[in-house]
Structure formats: structure tokens, C-alpha cells
Amino acid sequence: MMEKGLQLEQYLNRQWACSCGKTHATHLKAVAIRPGAVNDVPEILKSVGCARPFVLYDETTYQAAGALLQSALEGAGVAYTAYILPYAEPVPDEKVLGQILFNFDAACDLLLAVGTGTLNDLAKYVSFKMSKPYAVVATAPSMDGFVSSVAALMENHMKVTYPAHVPCAVIGDTDILKAAPMEMIASGVGDILGKYTCLCDWAMAREIEGEYYCPELVAIMRQAIDYVVQLAPRVPARDPEAIAGVMExxxxSGIAMAFAGNSRPASGSEHHLSHYWELQFLAQGRKAVLHGIKVGIGTVAVLRMYEWLFARKIDFEAAKAGALAFDEEAWRERMRALYGEGAQAVLDLEAATHKNGPEAVGAQLNAMAEKWDALQEIAVQLPPSGEIARILQLLGAPVAPQQVGVDEQMFADSVVAAKELRNRFGLLQMLFDLNLSRQAAQAALES
Known part of the structure; x- marks a missing residue:
């Protein structure tokens, strides 16, 4: 392992004028990822000006870190108010947000989330709306949203990303992190592996739509991916340095999102598939699958579809004819069937963007036809799908949709419809434009 790790301190509380033309900034002030880091919490809170934290747990995270954290706070004489959400696995929806607001102690000047994805998103959003800072004590290295500037919440049965703010501090005690269920650790690795395909999508969008693209942020993310791939063989043994590296x-990844001002450096078609499956499971009353586990599966699937697509000879004239024949009403009915109560958000997005209409698709097809060789050069830089599958299998993680209960029909539907959750160009939109979504889905399942 590289002794210096990813050297996160170089990015803290920093802004710089980038070669991409933007000024990147993050307000993250402190990161402590090491054995015993929970003992740093009182000093870190003091350094960011916190006098009394509101400590937010769920039932699971309280068991994982409650005693250690409260011992550290009380040993340092830090006054605090604690609230334990009455769920082992809370859903970040309107009800739970209301519970936090109802129980919040107005005497507190900072929210301290103890947990991972859901707890972090809830604390991030509530603190943002209340104009209070927040920090997080991670209980598992399971996802990359710790320091992103958005919060992923459920509203009216739909996954919605809201503007928020980054934490002022992240504490990752490797003694706590390495004790997390291996599935959660594998989830974090899966989330990082997903950057391969999201960065490819971003480069495709730069070529086809002229979307803003930052090579320096891409380089940062590639450094993170390479680091985790190097460490992956040491993760199953819960090697502390490997676990710390995954957390770093x-x-x-979250810092890169904060620098970009959106999730482009860290989320692409693999995440859209994951979000779609999550919504379907929620609608069906099924137990959720960890975000990064789904992202890992989505990454393998997207890699397989990229491989399939660029091994084909494309008939752009047939695709253009298909675009002109687009039946918007039939599409709307299909979205209502697939998204159920959440369909209106999808329909509203299309009404605002017309991304599936003949004009937009025709323009994208013209650009693809003109730049196909350049697109192929981008795609060939992706790792083989089998290589990523082997890393996930090393961690005992699933690699096929069916392994987590996503059957062939749901998977095929997701390749068609998952892109409707965002106005963001990537592989799924390319397949739609080319009228190849169903064929690509079948190819991914057969690989």
C-alpha cells in the first residue's frame, strides 16, 4: 500500500481556479480516518466552532458507535443532545425528516450524523434547511455521499436529489469501519468501481452535447479508482489500511462532486440503474439492497453494454427514422406503468427538456454519427467487464442483477426507463437514441 494514501488534507477548505475555467471549492475542514479516530471528535467539534452537537443515530448505528462516541464526548466534557431514530434502516422520506425536525434541540449548533448513506443524507438536508453546520461519524465505508453537496431523499415515492451542503468534518474510525458487515464494505468498493462508467458517460456527454467537463476532476477520480483497485485484495481480511483507503x-469522490457542483464525477448510467431498482423495490415493499452493491452490479452491466454497443456496426439512418416515429403518448403511458405513483416527476422532466423528442434525439444521433470514432476511443479505455466482476466476487459481492432479485423484465425496463430520472446524457440515452435499449439489456444478461 502507498503509505501516504490519497492525501485528503490537500483538498480541505480549499478553492482554486482550475484549468477547466471554473473555481472549485469545498468547505470540508477536517477529516480523520485512522484507528481510534472517534476520540478526535471533541477536538474536531471545537475546531469548527461547535459548542453543543445534536447527535443523530438510527438503531443500528447507535449499536455500532454510540457507546464509543458518547464516551469520547462525555470524557471531554462536551454537552450534547442525542436522538435515535426508531428504525434499524430508516427511509429518507418526509416522515423521517419530520421526526428529526420535531426532536431537534434548538440549543444545539451542529448536527452530528452517526451512520452512513441515509443518516448522512438526512442530517445534510435538515442542517442545510436550518442553516446549521453538520459533521459525520461514519460507521461503514459503504458509499461516497459523505461530502457531496446534494442529499438523496425520497419524495412522493421518487428518489430526488436536493441541493444541500458538505459537512465541516468527516470522522472515520477504522476500528469501527472494519467491523461493519462485509456487504457494506463491498458496497463502498462497488460505489468506487462505478466511477469507471460514470466518467465514460461524462466524456461521452462532452463529445455529443458539449457538456462541461473537467479533466482535473477526472484525474482525481481516476486516482481514487486506481487506489481502491490496488487495495481490493486486502479488503476481505478487513485490513485496517485497506479499509481506510476505501474510506479515503x-x-x-464526494470532494470531487463538491468541486464540480454536481454529481457528474461520481454518478452515471450505473447509478441510474441502481436508483430505478431501488424505486421498484420500494414500490413492491421489498427489502432494499445497499446502494453500492447495486452500483457494482450496474457497473458490470453498463460495461457489458458498452462492449456490446461498440462491437456493432450502427445504422444511424434507421435510428433517425425511429426518432421521427417517436410516439410520446405511448411513452408516457409506459412511464406511468413503470413508475406508478412517481411517474409525474418523470413526465414533468420530459415536458421541460424534451430529451426524447425527435429534435433532441436527431441532433444527438447526428453528433454520434460524426464522432463515432472518438466515442469508441473513449469506450476502449474502460476496463473489461470481467475484470470488475472478479473484483466484486473477491469481496463476496453479487455481479448479476438476478442475484439481488432484479429479474430479466425489471432489468430490461431499467435500461429503457432509468435514464428518465435525470436529464443527463450517457450510455442509457445513447441506447435509447439508437433504438437499441432492449437488445443491449439482453446482451448484458447473456454475457
Whole structure:
């Protein structure tokens, strides 16, 4: 392992004028990822001006870190108010947000989330709306949203990303992190591996739509991916340095999102598939699958579809004819069937963007036809799908949709419809434009 890790301190509380033309900034002030880091919490809170934290747990995270954290706070004489959400696995929806607001102690000047994805998103959003800072004590290296500037919440049965703010501090005690269920650790690795395909999508969008693209942020993310791939063989043994490295990469991914001002450096078609499956499971009353586990599966699937697509000879004239024949009403009915109560958000997005209409698709097809060789050069830089599958299998993680209960029909539907959750160009939109979504889905399942 590289002794210096990812050197996160170089990014803290920093802004710089980038070669991409933007000034990147993050307000993250402190990161402590090491054995015993929970003992740093009182000093870190003091350094960011916190006098009394509101400590937010769920039932699971309280068991994982409650005693250690409260011992550290009380040993340092830090006054605090604690609230334990009455769920082992809370859903970040309107009800739970209301519970936090109802129980919040107005005497507190900072929200301290103890947990991972859901707890972090809830604390991030509530603190943002209340104009209070927040910090997080991670209980598992399971996802990369710790320091992103958005919060992923459920509203009216739909996954919605809201503007928020980054934490002022992240604490990752490797003694706590390495004790997390291996599935959660594998989830973090899966989330990082998903950066391969999201960065490819971003480069495709630069070529086809002229979307803003930052090579320096891409380089940062590639550093994080490479680091985790190097460490992956040491993760099953819960090697502390390997676990710390995964956590560092997840934090760095969030920093890159904060620098970009959106999730482009860290989320693409693989995440859209994951979000779609999550919504379907929720609608069906099924137990959720960890975000990064789904992202890992989505990454393998997207890699397989990229491989399939660029091994084909494309008939752009047939695709253009298909675009002109687009039946918007039939599409709307299909979205209502697939998204159920959440369909209106999808329909509203299309009404605002017309991304599936003949004009937009025709323009995208013209650009693809003109730049196909350049697109192929981008795609060939992706790792083989089998290589990523082997890393996930090393961690005992699933690699096929069917392994987590996503059957062939749901998977095929997701390749068609998952892109409707965002106005963001990537592989799924390319397949739609080319009228190849169903064929690509079948190819991914057969690989």
C-alpha cells in the first residue's frame, strides 16, 4: 500500500481556479480516518466552532458507535443532545425528516450524523434547511455521499436529489469501519468501481452535447479508482489500511462532486440503474439492497453494454427514422406503468427538456454519427467487464442483477426507463437514441 494514501488534507477548505475555467471549492475542514479516530471528535467539534452537537443515530448505528462516541464526548466534557431514530434502516422520506425536525434541540449548533448513506443524507438536508453546520461519524465505508453537496431523499415515492451542503468534518474510525458487515464494505468498493462508467458517460456527454467537463476532476477520480483497485485484495481480511483507503476514496469522490457542483464525477448510467431498482423495490415493499452493491452490479452491466454497443456496426439512418416515429403518448403511458405513483416527476422532466423528442434525439444521433470514432476511443479505455466482476466476487459481492432479485423484465425496463430520472446524457440515452435499449439489456444478461 502507498503509505501516504490519497492525501485528503490537500483538498480541505480549499478553492482554486482550475484549468477547466471554473473555481472549485469545498468547505470540508477536517477529516480523520485512522484507528481510534472517534476520540478526535471533541477536538474536531471545537475546531469548527461547535459548542453543543445534536447527535443523530438510527438503531443500528447507535449499536455500532454510540457507546464509543458518547464516551469520547462525555470524557471531554462536551454537552450534547442525542436522538435515535426508531428504525434499524430508516427511509429518507418526509416522515423521517419530520421526526428529526420535531426532536431537534434548538440549543444545539451542529448536527452530528452517526451512520452512513441515509443518516448522512438526512442530517445534510435538515442542517442545510436550518442553516446549521453538520459533521459525520461514519460507521461503514459503504458509499461516497459523505461530502457531496446534494442529499438523496425520497419524495412522493421518487428518489430526488436536493441541493444541500458538505459537512465541516468527516470522522472515520477504522476500528469501527472494519467491523461493519462485509456487504457494506463491498458496497463502498462497488460505489468506487462505478466511477469507471460514470466518467465514460461524462466524456461521452462532452463529445455529443458539449457538456462541461473537467479533466482535473477526472484525474482525481481516476486516482481514487486506481487506489481502491490496488487495495481490493486486502479488503476481505478487513485490513485496517485497506479499509481506510476505501474510506479515503469515498471521501475524495464526494470532494470531487463538491468541486464540480454536481454529481457528474461520481454518478452515471450505473447509478441510474441502481436508483430505478431501488424505486421498484420500494414500490413492491421489498427489502432494499445497499446502494453500492447495486452500483457494482450496474457497473458490470453498463460495461457489458458498452462492449456490446461498440462491437456493432450502427445504422444511424434507421435510428433517425425511429426518432421521427417517436410516439410520446405511448411513452408516457409506459412511464406511468413503470413508475406508478412517481411517474409525474418523470413526465414533468420530459415536458421541460424534451430529451426524447425527435429534435433532441436527431441532433444527438447526428453528433454520434460524426464522432463515432472518438466515442469508441473513449469506450476502449474502460476496463473489461470481467475484470470488475472478479473484483466484486473477491469481496463476496453479487455481479448479476438476478442475484439481488432484479429479474430479466425489471432489468430490461431499467435500461429503457432509468435514464428518465435525470436529464443527463450517457450510455442509457445513447441506447435509447439508437433504438437499441432492449437488445443491449439482453446482451448484458447473456454475457
Amino acid at each position: 476514496a469515498l471521501v475524495l
